[in-house]
Amino acid sequence: MFLVKKASLLRNLIAVVGGFSIMATAIMVGIRVLSMKGVTHNTYLTNTEAIDHVIMGGEILLMCIVFFLSIKYKKYYAILLSLIGTVPVLWMDLSGNAVEGFAHLRVDFLSAVMILIVGIVGILICIYACGYMKDYHHHHTEVADRSNYFLALLFVFVGAMFGLIVSDNLGWIYFFWEITSVCSFLLIGYTRTEEAVNNSFRALWMNLLGGCGFGFALMVANMHFGIANLSQLTSIVPRQNMFVMVPVTLMAFAALTKSAQFPFSRWLLGAMVAPTPSSALLHSATMVKIGVYMLIRLSPMLKGTFTGVMITVIGGFTFFAASLLAITVSDGKKVLAYSTISNLGLITACAGTGTTEGVWAATMLILFHAVSKSLLFQTVGDIENCMHSRDVEDMHGLIIKLPKLAFIMIIGICGMFMAPFGMLVSKWAALKSFVDSNSVWLVLFLVFGSGSTLFYWAKWLGKICTVIHQSYELEDITPRSEMISLVPLTSMIVVMCFAFPWMSDHMIQPVLNEAYHKNIPNVIGGSDVVIMMIMVAMIFIIPIGSRFLAIGKKSKMTMSYVAGVNAGDDRHYIDSFGKERPLYMSNWYMTDYFGEDKLLAPSIVISAIIVIVMLIIVVGGAF
Amino acid sequence: MAMTVLKVALYILLAPILGGLMEGLDRVVSARMQGRQGPPLLQPFYDVYKLLAKQTTVVNSIQILFVIAYLIFTIFTGSLFFGGGDMLLVFFALSMSEVMMVLAAYSTNGPYSALGANRELLQMMCYEPMILLVAIGFYEVSGSFMVNDLIKVDSPAVFKIPGMLIGFLFILTIKFRKSPFDMSTSHHAHQEMVKGLTSDISGNNLAFYEIAEWYDQVLMMGIVAMFFICKNPVSIIVAIVACVIFYLMETLIDNVFPRVKYMAMLISSWVVILVAAGTNLLILSVLD
Numbered sequence: 001m002f003l004v005k006k007a008s009l010l011r012n013l014i015a016v017v018g019g020f021s022i023m024a025t026a027i028m029v030g031i032r033v034l035s036m037k038g039v040t041h042n043t044y045l046t047n048t049e050a051i052d053h054v055i056m057g058g059e060i061l062l063m064c065i066v067f068f069l070s071i072k073y074k075k076y077y078a079i080l081l082s083l084i085g086t087v088p089v090l091w092m093d094l095s096g097n098a099v100e101g102f103a104h105l106r107v108d109f110l111s112a113v114m115i116l117i118v119g120i121v122g123i124l125i126c127i128y129a130c131g132y133m134k135d136y137h138h139h140h141t142e143v144a145d146r147s148n149y150f151l152a153l154l155f156v157f158v159g160a161m162f163g164l165i166v167s168d169n170l171g172w173i174y175f176f177w178e179i180t181s182v183c184s185f186l187l188i189g190y191t192r193t194e195e196a197v198n199n200s201f202r203a204l205w206m207n208l209l210g211g212c213g214f215g216f217a218l219m220v221a222n223m224h225f226g227i228a229n230l231s232q233l234t235s236i237v238p239r240q241n242m243f244v245m246v247p248v249t250l251m252a253f254a255a256l257t258k259s260a261q262f263p264f265s266r267w268l269l270g271a272m273v274a275p276t277p278s279s280a281l282l283h284s285a286t287m288v289k290i291g292v293y294m295l296i297r298l299s300p301m302l303k304g305t306f307t308g309v310m311i312t313v314i315g316g317f318t319f320f321a322a323s324l325l326a327i328t329v330s331d332g333k334k335v336l337a338y339s340t341i342s343n344l345g346l347i348t349a350c351a352g353t354g355t356t357e358g359v360w361a362a363t364m365l366i367l368f369h370a371v372s373k374s375l376l377f378q379t380v381g382d383i384e385n386c387m388h389s390r391d392v393e394d395m396h397g398l399i400i401k402l403p404k405l406a407f408i409m410i411i412g413i414c415g416m417f418m419a420p421f422g423m424l425v426s427k428w429a430a431l432k433s434f435v436d437s438n439s440v441w442l443v444l445f446l447v448f449g450s451g452s453t454l455f456y457w458a459k460w461l462g463k464i465c466t467v468i469h470q471s472y473e474l475e476d477i478t479p480r481s482e483m484i485s486l487v488p489l490t491s492m493i494v495v496m497c498f499a500f501p502w503m504s505d506h507m508i509q510p511v512l513n514e515a516y517h518k519n520i521p522n523v524i525g526g527s528d529v530v531i532m533m534i535m536v537a538m539i540f541i542i543p544i545g546s547r548f549l550a551i552g553k554k555s556k557m558t559m560s561y562v563a564g565v566n567a568g569d570d571r572h573y574i575d576s577f578g579k580e581r582p583l584y585m586s587n588w589y590m591t592d593y594f595g596e597d598k599l600l601a602p603s604i605v606i607s608a609i610i611v612i613v614m615l616i617i618v619v620g621g622a623f
Numbered sequence: 624m625a626m627t628v629l630k631v632a633l634y635i636l637l638a639p640i641l642g643g644l645m646e647g648l649d650r651v652v653s654a655r656m657q658g659r660q661g662p663p664l665l666q667p668f669y670d671v672y673k674l675l676a677k678q679t680t681v682v683n684s685i686q687i688l689f690v691i692a693y694l695i696f697t698i699f700t701g702s703l704f705f706g707g708g709d710m711l712l713v714f715f716a717l718s719m720s721e722v723m724m725v726l727a728a729y730s731t732n733g734p735y736s737a738l739g740a741n742r743e744l745l746q747m748m749c750y751e752p753m754i755l756l757v758a759i760g761f762y763e764v765s766g767s768f769m770v771n772d773l774i775k776v777d778s779p780a781v782f783k784i785p786g787m788l789i790g791f792l793f794i795l796t797i798k799f800r801k802s803p804f805d806m807s808t809s810h811h812a813h814q815e816m817v818k819g820l821t822s823d824i825s826g827n828n829l830a831f832y833e834i835a836e837w838y839d840q841v842l843m844m845g846i847v848a849m850f851f852i853c854k855n856p857v858s859i860i861v862a863i864v865a866c867v868i869f870y871l872m873e874t875l876i877d878n879v880f881p882r883v884k885y886m887a888m889l890i891s892s893w894v895v896i897l898v899a900a901g902t903n904l905l906i907l908s909v910l911d
Contacts, residue, residue, distance in 0.1 A: 560733030
C-alpha cells in the first residue's frame with residue numbers, strides 16, 4: 001500500500017499520516033481486546049479459499065526473490081534452504097494433505113499486547129526513518145539513494161508482523177514468518193556493499209533454516225495430528241501425547257533462529273551494517289520479537305519437558321555470554337546488538353521454564369525491551385548523524401556536546417538496567433521464576449550475567465555523563481520528524497515505570513489467564529509496588545529538588561586533579577619535558593579476556609551442540 | 624506499621640554513629656597490628672566534622688548531585704532492609720546507589736577518578752552475583768524474600784546455606800574496599816592512583832561520601848547478622864558476636880594481604896562464588 005512514493009515531501013507526509021493512522025488503529029484494536037474481560041475468542045475468516053491461494057502465490061514469489069538474488073550474488077546455499085522450506089509445504093497444500101482449520105485469524109490478549117508494541121514502536125521507527133534516510137544519504141553519498149524502496153520495505157515488514165501476530169492458522173503464520181525473513185534480508189543488504197551482502201545472506205540462511213524447522217512442524221501438525229491452528233496445537237497435553245513435542249520442538253528451534261540466540265546470533269550482529277531504522281526495527285519491535293512471541297505461545301507446553309529445559313539452558317547461556325561480549329565492544333550499535341541478544345536470551349529462558357512467573361516476566365521484558373531498545377538505537381543513529389561517529393568512546397562528554405540527545409539516551413540506558421525501571425522489575429520476576437522452578441544453572445547464569453550487564457551499561461552511562469571543560473555544544477541537526485519518534489518513546493519509558501502495576505493487572509495477567517486456562521494469582525503486588533514507586537519518584541525528585549534548592553551552587557569551581565600538572569584545563573597536562581600533552585581516559589574493554597575472538601567461537605560451538613542434542617533427542621526419540 | 628517506622632528511624636539515626644565507631648575501631652586495631660599507637664576511636668567523626676566545616680571545591684556542577692544521590696539511595700537501601708523489606712529490592716537499590724557514586728567519579732573527567740570509576744565498576748561486577756545469590760539463599764531458607772519473614776525461621780540460615788556465608792564474606796572484602804581488593808579507592812595512604820574514585824571529591828561532598836559509607840557498612844553487617852538470626856532471642860547475641868568477629872577478620876585480611884591485579888580479583892571472586900555459593904544452591908535444589 002505504500003509502494004508509490006516519489007516526491008520526498010509528499011512521501012514523508014504519506015508515511016507520517018499513514019503511520020499514525022496504522023498506529024491509531026493498532027491502539028484501538030489493542031485496547032478493545034484488552035478491555036474485554038474474559039472473552040478470549042475473537043476469531044475471524046473461517047472460509048478463506050481465495051486468500052489461501054494468494055498466500056500460496058506469495059510463498060512462490062518469496063522463493064523466486066530468494067532464487068533471483070542468490071543467483072545474482074552466487075550464494076547457492078540459500079536456494080537450497082529456500083527449496084527445502086517451501087516446496088514440501090507447497091506440495092502439502094496442493095496435494096490436499098493440508099487440513100482445513102476453523103478460524104484463520106484469532107486476536108487474543110497476547111496478540112493485543114504484541115499489536116500495541118508493533119503498532120506503536122514499529123510505526124514510530126518507520127516515521128523516524130523518513131527523516132533519518134535523508135540525513136543518511138546526505139552523509140553517505142556513495143550509497144545509491146533507494147530510500148523509497150527502503151521505506152516501503154519497512155512498512156511491508158510491519159504489515160507482516162501484524163499478520164503473523166493475529167494469524168492462528170499455521171500455514172499463514174509460516175507465510176508471514178518467511179516474509180519477515182526475506183524482508184530483513186533485503187533491509188540488511190540495502191547498501192549493497194560487499195559486507196552488507198555477506199551479512200544479509202548470513203541472516204537469510206539462518207532464518208531460512210529456522211523457516212525449514214517451522215515448515216516441518218507445520219507438516220507434522222497437519223499430516224499427523226490433522227491440526228491446522230496454533231491454538232489447537234497448544235491445547236494438546238504433552239503428557240498424553242509425547243509425539244506432539246516434535247512440532248513444538250521444531251517451532252521452538254525456528255524461534256531460536258529468529259530471536260538470534262546462540263548459535264544463531266551472528267545474523268543480528270551483521271544486521272548493523274544496514275541504516276539505523278532497520279536495525280532498530282529488527283532489534284526492538286519486530287523481527288527478534290517474533291521468536292520470543294512464538295516461545296511464549298508454546299510456553300505452557302514446554303513446562304517440565306526436555307525441550308523446555310534445553311530452551312532455558314540456551315537462553316540462559318546466551319544471556320550470560322552475550323553480556324560478557326558486550327563488555328568488549330566499543331561500537332555503540334554493537335553494544336546494543338549484544339545487549340539485545342542477551343536480553344532475548346533472558347526472555348527465551350523465562351518462556352522456556354513454562355511457569356506463570358516465567359511468562360509474566362517474559363511478556364514484561366518484551367514490552368520494556370521494545371521501547372527502550374528502539375529508543376537507544378534511534379538516539380545512536382542521531383548521534384552518528386551529528387558527530388559522525390557512533391563509538392561509545394566518542395560519546396565522551398555527550399551531556400555537554402548534545403544535551404538533548406544525551407538526556408534521552410540516559411533515560412534509555414537507565415530503562416535497560418537501573419533499579420526502579422522496567423527491565424529490572426522483570427528481571428526480578430525472572431529470578432523468582434527460576435528459583436521456583438528449581439533451575440540452579442539458570443539462576444547462576446542470571447546472577448553472573450547481571451554483573452556483567454551492569455558493567456557495560458554503567459560504563460557507557462559514565463562516558464555520557466562526563467563533564468569536559470571548555471567544550472561546546474555541537475549543532476543538533478536532528479530533524480523534527482525524528483523527534484516525533486524520540487519524544488513519545490522517552491515519555492513512554494517514564495510512564496511505563498509508573499504504570500507497570502497497572503500494566504501487570506490489565507495486560508499481562510489476562511495473557512497468563514488465557515495461556516493457562518485458569519485464573520492466576522497476582523505475580524507482583526502489595527508493598528513491593530509501593531516501594532518501587534517510591535524509588536521511581538526519588539529518581540525524578542532528586543535532580544529536580546537539587547536544582548531548586550541550589551545545592552552546591554556556592555561551591556568553588558576548580559579543575560580535576562592531574563597531580564598538579566594541569567595545563568590550563570582538565571584535558572591537557574605538562575609532561576616531564578615541559579611539553580603540553582593531551583589527556584584522555586578510555587573505558588575498560590578487557591578484550592584480552594572476553595574478546596570476540598576469544599569468546600564468540602566457543603559460545604557458538606557450545607550452544608550449537610546443545611541445539612543439535614535437543615533436536616536429535618526429541619525428534620529422533622519420537623520415532 | 625509503627626514498628627517498621629521505628630526500626631527505620633532507628634537505622635537512620637544510629638547507623639552513622641555505629642558505622643563511624645566501626646571505622647574508628649578498624650583504624651585502632653589496624654594500628655595495633657602494625658605496632659603503632661593509632662588515632663583515637665572517635666577520629667572518623669572528627670574527620671567528617673572537619674570536612675563539613677571546610678569550603679567545598681567541585682570540578683563541575685553535577686558532581687554534587689550524584690554524591691547526594693549516592694547518600695540518599697544508600698540510606699534508602701538500608702531503611703528498606705532494616706524495615707523488613709524485600710531482599711531483592713534491597714540489592715537492586717544497593718546497586719543503583721553504587722552506580723550513582725561511579726557516575727560522580729566519571730563526571731569529573733579526572734584521570735584518577737576515571738580509573739577509579741572503571742575499577743569500581745569491576746568490583747561491582749565481582750560482588751553483584753554473590754549479593755543476588757545471598758537473596759536467593761535466604762529465599763531457599765524461609766520461602767520468602769522478605770526480611771521480616773526471615774528473622775522468624777526456626778533455625779539460623781547459616782546451617783542451611785554455609786556456602787553462601789563463605790561467598791558473602793569473600794565479597795565483603797571487595798565491598799568494603801579492603802586490601803587485597805582495595806582497587807577503586809583505598810583506606811591506606813599507599814594507593815597507586817591517589818584516592819581513585821574520590822580523588823576529585825572534597826569538603827562537604829567527601830563528608831557525604833564518608834557518611835554514606837558508614838550507612839553501607841552497617842547494612843552489610845546487618846546482612847551478615849541475618850545468617851545467624853532466628854526466632855530464638857539468643858540468636859541475636861550470637862549474631863552480634865559473629866558480626867564483630869567477621870569485621871575484625873576483615874581488618875586482619877586488610878593488613879595481611881597485598882593488593883592484587885584486577886583480573887585476579889575477578890577470577891578469584893567468581894570462582895569462590897561459583898564453588899561455595901553455587902554448590903550450596905545445587906545441594907539445596909537436589910535435597911528439595
